[in-house]
Amino acid sequence: MTLSYLRDLVIANRILANEGVVDAFGHISIRSPDNPARYFISRSRSPELVTADDLIEFTLDGEAIDLQGRTPYSERMIHGAVYETRSEVNAVIHNHAYEVIPFGVTGVPLKPIMHTCGPIGSHIPTWDIREKFGEGDHLVVTMDQGRDLARCLGDRSVALMKRHGCVVAGKDIREAVMTAVYLQVNAKLLLQSLQLGKPDYLTPLEAERCTARQTSPVSLDRAWEYWCMRAGADKI
Amino acid sequence: MTLSYLRDLVIANRILANEGVVDAFGHISIRSPDNPARYFISRSRSPELVTADDLIEFTLDGEAIDLQGRTPYSERMIHGAVYETRSEVNAVIHNHAYEVIPFGVTGVPLKPIMHTCGPIGSHIPTWDIREKFGEGDHLVVTMDQGRDLARCLGDRSVALMKRHGCVVAGKDIREAVMTAVYLQVNAKLLLQSLQLGKPDYLTPLEAERCTARQTSPVSLDRAWEYWCMRAGADKI
Amino acid sequence: MTLSYLRDLVIANRILANEGVVDAFGHISIRSPDNPARYFISRSRSPELVTADDLIEFTLDGEAIDLQGRTPYSERMIHGAVYETRSEVNAVIHNHAYEVIPFGVTGVPLKPIMHTCGPIGSHIPTWDIREKFGEGDHLVVTMDQGRDLARCLGDRSVALMKRHGCVVAGKDIREAVMTAVYLQVNAKLLLQSLQLGKPDYLTPLEAERCTARQTSPVSLDRAWEYWCMRAGADKI
Amino acid sequence: MTLSYLRDLVIANRILANEGVVDAFGHISIRSPDNPARYFISRSRSPELVTADDLIEFTLDGEAIDLQGRTPYSERMIHGAVYETRSEVNAVIHNHAYEVIPFGVTGVPLKPIMHTCGPIGSHIPTWDIREKFGEGDHLVVTMDQGRDLARCLGDRSVALMKRHGCVVAGKDIREAVMTAVYLQVNAKLLLQSLQLGKPDYLTPLEAERCTARQTSPVSLDRAWEYWCMRAGADKI
Numbered sequence A, B, C, D: 001m002t003l004s005y006l007r008d009l010v011i012a013n014r015i016l017a018n019e020g021v022v023d024a025f026g027h028i029s030i031r032s033p034d035n036p037a038r039y040f041i042s043r044s045r046s047p048e049l050v051t052a053d054d055l056i057e058f059t060l061d062g063e064a065i066d067l068q069g070r071t072p073y074s075e076r077m078i079h080g081a082v083y084e085t086r087s088e089v090n091a092v093i094h095n096h097a098y099e100v101i102p103f104g105v106t107g108v109p110l111k112p113i114m115h116t117c118g119p120i121g122s123h124i125p126t127w128d129i130r131e132k133f134g135e136g137d138h139l140v141v142t143m144d145q146g147r148d149l150a151r152c153l154g155d156r157s158v159a160l161m162k163r164h165g166c167v168v169a170g171k172d173i174r175e176a177v178m179t180a181v182y183l184q185v186n187a188k189l190l191l192q193s194l195q196l197g198k199p200d201y202l203t204p205l206e207a208e209r210c211t212a213r214q215t216s217p218v219s220l221d222r223a224w225e226y227w228c229m230r231a232g233a234d235k236i
Helices: A004-018 A077-085 A098-106 A115-120 A129-133 A143-153 A173-196 A204-214 A217-230 B004-018 B077-085 B098-106 B115-120 B129-133 B143-153 B173-196 B204-214 B217-230 C004-018 C077-085 C098-106 C115-120 C129-133 C143-153 C173-196 C204-214 C217-230 D004-018 D077-085 D098-106 D115-120 D129-133 D143-153 D173-196 D204-214 D217-230
Strands: A027-031 A038-042 A055-059 A091-095 A158-161 A165-170 B027-031 B038-042 B055-059 B091-095 B158-161 B165-170 C027-031 C038-042 C055-059 C091-095 C158-161 C165-170 D027-031 D038-042 D055-059 D091-095 D158-161 D165-170
Touching (some): A004 A027, A004 A055, A004 A217, A027 A077, A038 A077, A077 A091, A077 A143, A098 A165, A098 A173, A098 D173, A115 A204, A143 A158, A143 A165, A165 A173, A173 A217, A173 B173, A173 D173, B004 B038, B004 B173, B004 B217, B027 B173, B038 B077, B055 B077, B077 B091, B077 B143, B077 B165, B098 B158, B098 B165, B143 B158, B165 B173, B173 C173, C004 C027, C004 C055, C004 C091, C027 C077, C038 C077, C055 C077, C077 C143, C091 C173, C098 C165, C098 C173, C115 C204, C129 C143, C143 C158, C143 C165, C173 D098, C173 D173, D004 D038, D004 D091, D004 D173, D004 D217, D027 D173, D038 D077, D055 D077, D077 D143, D091 D173, D098 D158, D098 D173, D115 D204, D129 D143, D143 D165
Antiparallel strands (some): A027 A091, A038 A055, B027 B038, B027 B091, B038 B055, B158 B165, C027 C038, C027 C091, C038 C055, C091 C165, C158 C165, D027 D038, D027 D091, D038 D055, D091 D165, D158 D165
């Protein structure tokens, strides 16, 4: 029988696919509840197809505990590098949500304009792999690259990755999914708002208070139940 | 057996979810047909999942008649505050429809540009909780806050809530759903129109006459049958 | 057993709903193959729900041959007025396709920018009921109003109706559906193109030649088979 | 039993329909693995409905080997003309993906802004049939027209066709599908980015390196499995 936290990881994969946060690419991991120096993530597979059998345990520097011939995600280093410096983070998502791309490539700040989007934080930094690692394929495949990205992320919940996507960190899997879903919502609505005029954003204090509310158990429970139903989690 | 007006409330929840007016958050209530000083609304749950067992009766100031251990919506005060001052209103919707957000945060007036959108009214005010209650989490959790919002709404059918969403009031549940659905449509189309040029809106007189037509029984019946079919109401 | 042209009318209703040309409102009619002075159209019902039992025969001035207690569409006069002046037209669609609204309300010309959209024609006029009939509910409910709209349409396939929608005329039902579907596509793509720069439209001669190709039997057959499959026509 | 490469061609048709790359129109072909001077493509049918029985083998100049009374696509010449000059190309897609149209008609360069979109290439030329062949119906129905388009395409993977769509060439069927899907994604995101500001594109070197990564077996396998699942390929 699948452990409940691994089942939640499978469900989170399906939710991210179903809510359009990921397409064929992108991934989510959780820190091992039994060993903070390890994390679980799927083998190289699209989130919508991930099952419990695809999950692999890794050390923080990306070494598989028992690969069983499966191909790992080449960008798993993103996850380990974040866990390494953020002891309070227990779930990490890397995605290419279409809505965030325009902000990364133009440098227009992505700031929260709606209370449910508070968890994305008042200041989202943008990381450009080109700056330190030159013109390459944009993938984060070494711990060195992952650590550079983690430094840019700092103590925040979101960092954009220019011409690539973003990384989202949460204290647990539900919070990370909440942040990833509403990052996408905020990006879409901010793009539209900027076409109308000058948006009146959440202040940093408001963003903080909206985050507290939006990541409270009652809000997370409500949203999780909803996302699970939509993603067909009862059949997983 | 579920009373028919409670079944309609369940169906309205599903319709609002299916038509994209609400996501995990947002809610709809009806005034009790038996006691105008009370209203029915779901426990804290996403509208797409609401069943008859989730419905709770409240006094207008938000006290549950029989909570049975269920968690109420923290923002139910919006509903009571509107019923309190609007005796002709029998259904209230609070939602965060994505399309309306850009108007609230930029201050661009949201006015009807299409006959089916007449019910949203020619003047939609915008309420900013920050003005009177300061920088908080934007939720309307006290009767004081609810009444301030209801004052802004006045005798209208819609008020925007800045960085949050909107409130919609209808004389019955079908009219409230009609208004909420076409508020979203109008917001989307007005955003597009403003990218093309200067829209020629419905005049206030036209909006009034379009409202009369759009909320006539023949129009409401046609739309309700359509929304019910789409939301799978026959299986509720 | 349903006559094949009436079955096609039911299918066309479902297609228009499924392709997003109509929502709860809008309608399609065909001229009677047996009597050019009559047409068939559904009773007042959303196109997605229309069945053969909903179809009613009308004289061109909107009198039902056998109403059987059913409620007719209040705007059926649009259809009769077009058939009256256009002997070559055998199918008429009235819809509120969202994509066309921004063009009507801003006066920006809606012209074809893509070969499949040729059938919409190089010049689409816009009719404003307000001009002759004053500030009302925008519905076309008299033959007088219908004829005024038909005059604006002239010998074209499409006319926009300001703050309301459009009317589409075709020599047969498949051509009318083709035109309505690609009117929506062209409107969406032209709105986007105008955000990028100055579009290089189809010339009038190209629009004419694209129309000939797009409304040839081989194109209509291919598209009709596709739309039928998507709308589940095999279950009708 | 269907040969596996023909089954893949059927699946690719369904994927392109399911991912919104094609609607009723557009087509995909593969070069015959047994005879480089021939290619396979469906009879005139919408990609979403194509089955193995619809596939026809053609010589590069568009002559059917065994038509069996089926109607061929009038634009099959696009495919043969590309195969003729590009010996390394084994799959060709012609589509009217809505997202690419605004770039063709305005002349705004469509360049990659995201690593997964590298395969579209750093320079996408635009072909205008009007220039050499005058004002017609925009269809490519002669080898002369096909060859003119192929010259414009040159050694690239994508060329836009003004007021019409695009052509995509790949070294195999999965690569061609990958390029067509992400061409659409890039067009959508670039349109949005240009509304925000000045995008910082992939450099030519980055596009090349992203292409190598994105068209590597591990990436193509992951995406193909995902698209197959979404398109219901297991039922084909």
